[in-house]
Amino acid sequence: MSERLVIIGGVAAGMSAATKARRLNRNMDIIVYEKSGYVSYGACGFPYYIKGEIPRIEDVIVRTPQQFAQQGIQAHVCHEVLAIDPTEQTVRVRNLETGKEFTDQWDKLILTTGGAAVRPPVPGLDLPGIFTLRTVEDAVAIRRWLEQERPARGVIVGGGYIGMEMAEALAVHGLQVSIVEMLPQVMPNMDPDMATYVLQELNHQGVDVHLDRRVEAFAGNGRVREVIAGGEQFPADVVIFSVGARPNNALAQQAGIALGPIGAVAVDDHQRTNLPYIWAAGDVAEARHLVTGKPTYIPLGTTANKQGRVAGTNAAGGEATFKGIVGTAAVKVFDLHVARTGLSEKEARVEGFEVETATITSSSRAHYMPEHPPLHVKLVFEPGSRRLLGAQMVGQEGVAKRIDVIAAALHAGWTTYELAELDLSYAPPFAPVWDPILVAANVANR
Amino acid sequence: MSERLVIIGGVAAGMSAATKARRLNRNMDIIVYEKSGYVSYGACGFPYYIKGEIPRIEDVIVRTPQQFAQQGIQAHVCHEVLAIDPTEQTVRVRNLETGKEFTDQWDKLILTTGGAAVRPPVPGLDLPGIFTLRTVEDAVAIRRWLEQERPARGVIVGGGYIGMEMAEALAVHGLQVSIVEMLPQVMPNMDPDMATYVLQELNHQGVDVHLDRRVEAFAGNGRVREVIAGGEQFPADVVIFSVGARPNNALAQQAGIALGPIGAVAVDDHQRTNLPYIWAAGDVAEARHLVTGKPTYIPLGTTANKQGRVAGTNAAGGEATFKGIVGTAAVKVFDLHVARTGLSEKEARVEGFEVETATITSSSRAHYMPEHPPLHVKLVFEPGSRRLLGAQMVGQEGVAKRIDVIAAALHAGWTTYELAELDLSYAPPFAPVWDPILVAANVANR
Numbered sequence: 001m002s003e004r005l006v007i008i009g010g011v012a013a014g015m016s017a018a019t020k021a022r023r024l025n026r027n028m029d030i031i032v033y034e035k036s037g038y039v040s041y042g043a044c045g046f047p048y049y050i051k052g053e054i055p056r057i058e059d060v061i062v063r064t065p066q067q068f069a070q071q072g073i074q075a076h077v078c079h080e081v082l083a084i085d086p087t088e089q090t091v092r093v094r095n096l097e098t099g100k101e102f103t104d105q106w107d108k109l110i111l112t113t114g115g116a117a118v119r120p121p122v123p124g125l126d127l128p129g130i131f132t133l134r135t136v137e138d139a140v141a142i143r144r145w146l147e148q149e150r151p152a153r154g155v156i157v158g159g160g161y162i163g164m165e166m167a168e169a170l171a172v173h174g175l176q177v178s179i180v181e182m183l184p185q186v187m188p189n190m191d192p193d194m195a196t197y198v199l200q201e202l203n204h205q206g207v208d209v210h211l212d213r214r215v216e217a218f219a220g221n222g223r224v225r226e227v228i229a230g231g232e233q234f235p236a237d238v239v240i241f242s243v244g245a246r247p248n249n250a251l252a253q254q255a256g257i258a259l260g261p262i263g264a265v266a267v268d269d270h271q272r273t274n275l276p277y278i279w280a281a282g283d284v285a286e287a288r289h290l291v292t293g294k295p296t297y298i299p300l301g302t303t304a305n306k307q308g309r310v311a312g313t314n315a316a317g318g319e320a321t322f323k324g325i326v327g328t329a330a331v332k333v334f335d336l337h338v339a340r341t342g343l344s345e346k347e348a349r350v351e352g353f354e355v356e357t358a359t360i361t362s363s364s365r366a367h368y369m370p371e372h373p374p375l376h377v378k379l380v381f382e383p384g385s386r387r388l389l390g391a392q393m394v395g396q397e398g399v400a401k402r403i404d405v406i407a408a409a410l411h412a413g414w415t416t417y418e419l420a421e422l423d424l425s426y427a428p429p430f431a432p433v434w435d436p437i438l439v440a441a442n443v444a445n446r
Numbered sequence: 447m448s449e450r451l452v453i454i455g456g457v458a459a460g461m462s463a464a465t466k467a468r469r470l471n472r473n474m475d476i477i478v479y480e481k482s483g484y485v486s487y488g489a490c491g492f493p494y495y496i497k498g499e500i501p502r503i504e505d506v507i508v509r510t511p512q513q514f515a516q517q518g519i520q521a522h523v524c525h526e527v528l529a530i531d532p533t534e535q536t537v538r539v540r541n542l543e544t545g546k547e548f549t550d551q552w553d554k555l556i557l558t559t560g561g562a563a564v565r566p567p568v569p570g571l572d573l574p575g576i577f578t579l580r581t582v583e584d585a586v587a588i589r590r591w592l593e594q595e596r597p598a599r600g601v602i603v604g605g606g607y608i609g610m611e612m613a614e615a616l617a618v619h620g621l622q623v624s625i626v627e628m629l630p631q632v633m634p635n636m637d638p639d640m641a642t643y644v645l646q647e648l649n650h651q652g653v654d655v656h657l658d659r660r661v662e663a664f665a666g667n668g669r670v671r672e673v674i675a676g677g678e679q680f681p682a683d684v685v686i687f688s689v690g691a692r693p694n695n696a697l698a699q700q701a702g703i704a705l706g707p708i709g710a711v712a713v714d715d716h717q718r719t720n721l722p723y724i725w726a727a728g729d730v731a732e733a734r735h736l737v738t739g740k741p742t743y744i745p746l747g748t749t750a751n752k753q754g755r756v757a758g759t760n761a762a763g764g765e766a767t768f769k770g771i772v773g774t775a776a777v778k779v780f781d782l783h784v785a786r787t788g789l790s791e792k793e794a795r796v797e798g799f800e801v802e803t804a805t806i807t808s809s810s811r812a813h814y815m816p817e818h819p820p821l822h823v824k825l826v827f828e829p830g831s832r833r834l835l836g837a838q839m840v841g842q843e844g845v846a847k848r849i850d851v852i853a854a855a856l857h858a859g860w861t862t863y864e865l866a867e868l869d870l871s872y873a874p875p876f877a878p879v880w881d882p883i884l885v886a887a888n889v890a891n892r
Binding site: 012022042045048053054055059060290300301303304305322323324325326327328329330331332337339341353360366368369370398399400401402403404405407408409411412414418420422423424426427428429430431433434435 | 494747754768783787815843847848854864868869871874877880881
């Protein structure tokens with residue numbers, strides 16, 4: 001009998017694992033159980049689908065179960081795994097369409113149950129018109145609400161990546177948009193000084209931003225009508241609730257799979273869990289942060305795809321490792337491009353580093369070009385060793401891939417001196433002769 | 447008496463050296479002699495000035511002699527240095543406006559005489575209407591010719607960076623543009639397979655490209671009327687002659703300063719020449735190529751600025767080194783962004799490397815975005831060691847700074863395995879979840 005690989009969760013990590021395992025091992029049976037009605041979708045595309053820029057939800061689905069079947073991967077949607085038995089090497093599965101339950105056997109198991117939106121016990125959070133955004137079903141429901149209910153006022157709770165993208169999506173639908181954020185700044189992953197540029201852009205685009213306000217309740221008569229936060233009432237015909245993500249760790253806990261301090265599945269550099277023949281990858285799992293050397297939880301699609309490949313390779317009898325992440329992320333906030341990598345200044349302090357910073361404003365083009373939009377760069381580094389710890393950038397172009405140069409520098413473990421030596425490309429439409437990265441590095445090195 | 451630093455040549459390297467020396471050393475006398483009428487200009491902006499995108503020539507001049515004077519730097523334009531006496535530590539100088547000659551003494555000397563356009567002995571090359579493009583005077587003369595003579599047909603001799611940018615500049619002025627190139631491809635710094643995309647863009651924009659044609663003569667009656675190349679006649683009311691640059695090494699030769707095999711001034715990592723108290727930097731000098739470990743001659747403004755700083759630091763009594771370059775360059779060809787770093791496939795073979803390549807076409811945005819322009823990536827690497835040797839990219843956006851990630855990888859001396867591990871930024875408007883760099887690295891690692 002051929003070996004049987006069962007994968008629990010069929011989005012980025014799960015389907016990357018399945019595809020890679022199939023490529024390496026032609027004889028293995030590969031079965032994926034996915035609770036939702038879809039596999040292999042690009043969740044990061046949802047705000048653009050809701051905005052209407054991507055016309056159909058099918059467009060963000062990379063491959064269907066039928067397409068996977070042609071590769072010899074059995075992907076079962078609407079199938080929830082209820083329990084894992086690591087000793088018997090079985091899973092208990094419920095077909096959510098028929099209600100029937102069955103037990104399946106596995107030789108190798110990959111846990112890719114992903115993450116879920118954080119939902120604290122706020123009164124009224126279940127009112128119609130309040131949405132979190134994680135699944136295809138969420139995305140479809142939000143766009144339907146916008147198109148059918150024609151809401152006039154949208155409140156976004158949480159000023160992170162999804163909040164930023166959804167502010168733009170709702171604004172495009174003609175809504176008056178407000179953001180309510182618990183912290184004293186938007187974009188909590190950025191330092192306050194860099195987040196200020198984002199706040200300015202939101203204000204410029206007509207978005208009302210209310211900081212330092214914790215949501216106390218939602219009110220409405222059969223559907224949401226207002227958000228109560230910091231004692232104030234904000235009228236709302238639709239609410240996007242996006243205050244963070246947490247690992248879907250219930251199955252792991254039930255099975256005795258070890259979790260890290262943040263509640264994500266602890267994995268080694270082979271994506272192995274503490275139990276034999278069980279790997280984990282993606283938003284349910286930790287990743288090693290290469291700047292701190294410690295496990296961290298930064299759930300992103302890029303990491304999920306890479307970890308999934310590694311888990312799939314190893315489960316299929318190959319050999320692969322995932323060294324870790326440096327915390328690189330980018331987001332478009334209306335006309336502003338925002339990106340970060342490594343540790344922010346405040347994160348570095350929390351991690352116990354001594355911290356120095358160099359912050360400059362240059363441009364994403366030569367200064368003599370008629371249009372030369374400002375580009376803000378902040379470098380975070382250790383004063384003694386000069387070791388680079390992280391960077392943040394805000395501009396109108398040339399931001400996301402410019403941060404990647406610093407991501408590479410963090411992978412290399414460079415100092416600000418080594419950063420300043422880089423032979424970076426130059427042409428007037430793409431950069432000044434001293435690229436903003438070099439300008440920042442030169443300032444750091446003064 | 448205070449020490450006296452004389453700098454010969456006042457463009458990128460020279461003025462970087464002067465500025466850095468001034469910052470480090472308040473007491474030194476700093477004198478710059480510049481043959482042309484301008485110092486401190488951004489020569490890379492000339493095509494955009496000629497195109498009309500940059501309105502005034504003053505816009506590409508970073509600082510004037512008057513501004514340098516306020517910093518305590520004496521910058522003399524229209525002053526040609528005729529000879530260097532390294533024993534007496536003097537220079538012989540001619541004021542080109544008055545014709546008067548004088549001798550000046552120096553304690554430290556920095557040679558930043560730059561490069562010149564290659565001008566082979568082609569009959570008719572001196573006809574009015576034929577231009578090379580190196581100096582402010584050249585740029586002004588070309589734009590004046592376009593505006594006053596209203597030429598209908600422009601021929602560009604040489605399909606390199608300047609040729610590409612000038613093709614666009616002339617087309618914007620309404621000219622029918624032809625490119626005549628000696629080699630069987632445009633963009634000789636790219637491999638033929640990648641240069642094909644550039645050729646397609648030129649054709650798409652209505653530029654006639656004639657390859658494999660060496661220019662034999664220019665003909666005309668008092669001004670250029672045609673270009674004769676490969677036995678064929680190409681009508682021309684204006685010609686841009688841009689077949690390469692060579693170091694302005696006459697002064698160095700005269701003074702006994704050692705040149706490298708290509709004729710550029712040989713320098714160590716402190717920008718020192720073989721003679722005491724004499725440094726060289728910029729387009730007159732060599733630079734170490736960090737991939738081959740050998741000196742090379744790739745005259746670019748980015749390198750000139752960095753070398754100038756290092757020469758200025760050391761001449762002023764400080765301590766700085768310039769490790770070298772990896773050959774990074776970018777150019778915009780109409781709507782196409784083109785970039786390269788490291789060695790091309792053919793360069794790597796010439797250097798004696800065993801070569802393997804991985805070439806992919808992905809996109810600069812998530813594939814489900816309604817617009818997701820193609821992005822072509824070619825990686826060049828050593829098959830055994832998997833060491834990365836270079837990369838080329840062509841696309842419509844996200845090219846120049848994406849090549850910089852590979853430039854960083856070359857500085858780090860990485861393999862294709864290390865490249866594939868990078869935590870690169872992702873958001874649907876900026877990249878697919880697998881950045882094209884990672885897609886190419888994964889293909890290389892198969």
